[in-house]
Amino acid sequence: MVLDATKVYMIKRFTTSLANTTMFTTYAIYYITALGLNPFELLLIGMVLELAVLLFESVTGVVADTYSRKLSVIIGMFVIGTGFAMQGIIPALEGMVPFIPVMFWVLLAxxxxxxxxxxxxxxxxxxxxxxxxxxxxxxxxxSGKRYALLATLLGIALSVGLSTLAPNLPYLVGGILYLLLGVFLSLFMKETTFTRKPREEGASHFKEMATTWLSGAKVIRSQPILFLILLVTLFTGAASEGYDRLWEANLISEIGFPLVGTLSLPMWFGMIAAVSALLSLVAVGIAEKRLDVNNERVVVVGMFVLTGLKIAAVISFALAPSFEWALACLLMIGVIEALSSPLYDTWLNLNIESSVRATILSMMSQSNALGQTAGGPVVGWIGHRLSIRASLVVAGILLTPILVVFGRVLRKR
Incomplete structure (x- = not known):
């Protein structure tokens, strides 16, 4: 069977979204109620994750530009799958080696x-x-975002069902899905346009990779627009770590859920995720039809508006006086993030040359990781010393510099 690149990409987006939704829809229940982690530990998990990204991002991005994008993706799928599967078997590991704390296994994963x-x-x-x-x-x-949202709906049901059986099962299944995707990509992912750069005579692998990295850094220095994108990514990372790690804790500990029949925590989180995915699916469909998403000015204007709305929604969620208010904010944030992600990817790739594309994209991810590594502990400390609500307010405020950047880009255009 022959699959073209677009089909393979859509299958990859669908499968990774299915795996991620299966794990992350109810991960807070696993972490908070089963493993007993507190807000600071939740942020520490994020900090270790982003520190790993910060340390390895440039190296692996250079591997993709120097040797093979396909090889880099396939290696990543197997390593990610191993990490998630490890989180799924933490209860078993805890039983086999009780002298090693649970937090060690979580951080290793x-x-x-x-x-x-x-x-x-x-x-x-x-x-x-x-x-x-x-x-x-x-x-x-x-289109990839639309496929991901469709997988999200399926993943939500799977996550709730598995979490009801055992809170660790979503991670185990998610890890297996990543491993299977690695096998699929090994068989069907074709690389027809990438040409490995010829190695200079006598040059080592390290020198090859260093040359690629320096080429990417030179491109960023020579193009002010890429430096501005770097700033956007940095502040996005600083803000997202606090919100992503603490919104569930805010619902569980600060706001609480209404008593409706026999609805459990997994069911509540599943319904919230499902409604958010459905609304996002509608919003992405409208954007596909009504907006010229290949036009850079349209993309930047869209991100400027969406960033302003997200700041308001995050702060409003932090200060929500009731569950209904908080729910409305959550749904709004979900739609905003669904629209922002493909717009940001488009804006970034329209400003990068092919020869160093993976390297520069990795540098952008490294900037995001730096923001999360630096901002996460601060936001977590505020939550530990004051309240989770205070942490979320700070997360919203950290997004405000991005508006200034977008405004400057629009004035220059």
């Missing part, structure tokens, strides 16, 4: 996840952009 993600980050995007061409990437990324 995060290292696997972070390192694996650096192999995929940048390489998968660089691969599909080169295979289909820059003139189609806006449409490709929007």
């Amino acid at each position: 995060q290292v696997f996840y972070g390192v694996g993600d650096t192999f995929v980050s940048g390489a998968d995007t660089a691969w599909i952009v080169d295979e289909v061409g820059e003139e189609k990437i806006g449409t490709i990324f929007m």
